[in-house]
Amino acid sequence: MEHFAELHLHLDGSLRPETVWELAGKQGIRIPAGSVEETRFKMQVPENCRTLEEYLERFDLPLMVLQEWEALERVSFELVEELAGEGLTYAEIRFAPQLSMKNGMSQDDVTEAVIRGMRRGMERYPQLSAGLILCCMRGADNQEQNVQTIETAKKYFGDMVCAVDLAGAESLFPTSAFAPVFARAREYGLPITIHAGEAAGADSMRTALSFGAGRIGHGVAAAYDDRLLEQLADEKICLEVCVSSNYHTKVVSRLEDHPLRRLYDSGVPVTVNSDNRTCSGTSLKREFALIRQRLGFTDDELLKMQKYAWEARFLKQIQ
Numbered sequence: 001m002e003h004f005a006e007l008h009l010h011l012d013g014s015l016r017p018e019t020v021w022e023l024a025g026k027q028g029i030r031i032p033a034g035s036v037e038e039t040r041f042k043m044q045v046p047e048n049c050r051t052l053e054e055y056l057e058r059f060d061l062p063l064m065v066l067q068e069w070e071a072l073e074r075v076s077f078e079l080v081e082e083l084a085g086e087g088l089t090y091a092e093i094r095f096a097p098q099l100s101m102k103n104g105m106s107q108d109d110v111t112e113a114v115i116r117g118m119r120r121g122m123e124r125y126p127q128l129s130a131g132l133i134l135c136c137m138r139g140a141d142n143q144e145q146n147v148q149t150i151e152t153a154k155k156y157f158g159d160m161v162c163a164v165d166l167a168g169a170e171s172l173f174p175t176s177a178f179a180p181v182f183a184r185a186r187e188y189g190l191p192i193t194i195h196a197g198e199a200a201g202a203d204s205m206r207t208a209l210s211f212g213a214g215r216i217g218h219g220v221a222a223a224y225d226d227r228l229l230e231q232l233a234d235e236k237i238c239l240e241v242c243v244s245s246n247y248h249t250k251v252v253s254r255l256e257d258h259p260l261r262r263l264y265d266s267g268v269p270v271t272v273n274s275d276n277r278t279c280s281g282t283s284l285k286r287e288f289a290l291i292r293q294r295l296g297f298t299d300d301e302l303l304k305m306q307k308y309a310w311e312a313r314f315l316k317q318i319q
């Protein structure tokens, strides 16, 4: 069977603005938006976004309403619905449970709410299989929460949870600072993917690989390091590339400058992903169209990248 699969997709960057607006009303939260349209505007990346940090501010508003069980369950269901509607057959959704603890929920509670919503979605849309990746966050004083994320991932591993990740501001908090967190993940045998080589260089990716990462989120920096390119191709390390997102966070200044071609031609298993659907105003189909039109990839090459995605999936038990 042909699969249409996406490996790198954030729950909190992919919420429906209508839902965020409605949830804010229900929860009695004052959000910095006076209408659905303004909510949508605040959730989307500004045209003149300059940095990854500025991009990450788009998550403040969605996270305000993601502090309740019902809200987490609902948005998880809706994202599965969205993906099934686009024709996806396989998706790995990721989020950071530690960002939804403001009202007293534990990371276990938060994760369970998301699992519940995704499961309800998959019951409704059985054509889609989905896995859940729990993100640790780059930060200065959240080591304990990150270790707890690994513990939660261990507890729910195999029950939707299929891997752990590290997300957040890469240039402010270097990958090397998170060694103890991923030592724990390795000890538990949890599959690892890490955002690296996005806002920092090839060394950040090397550190991620030394932590046992089997995949890398973005990994664009490898295009400028021949030795690393060779290593990624030899060891078949999948790169979860997100072209629109890279443009929005100014990893590349023009879409046409994206080094996806160089990564692909070097034999690295590169995959195409949307990263944040609402924030970047995109979908998997749109990303594929962009890559065909702006970066000159052929249909056969796009199929090959789909094959790479399927082969690099963390939920291997699916046929």
Ligand SMILES: [Zn+2]
Pocket: 008, 010, 167, 195, 217, 275
């Ligand atoms: Zn990401």
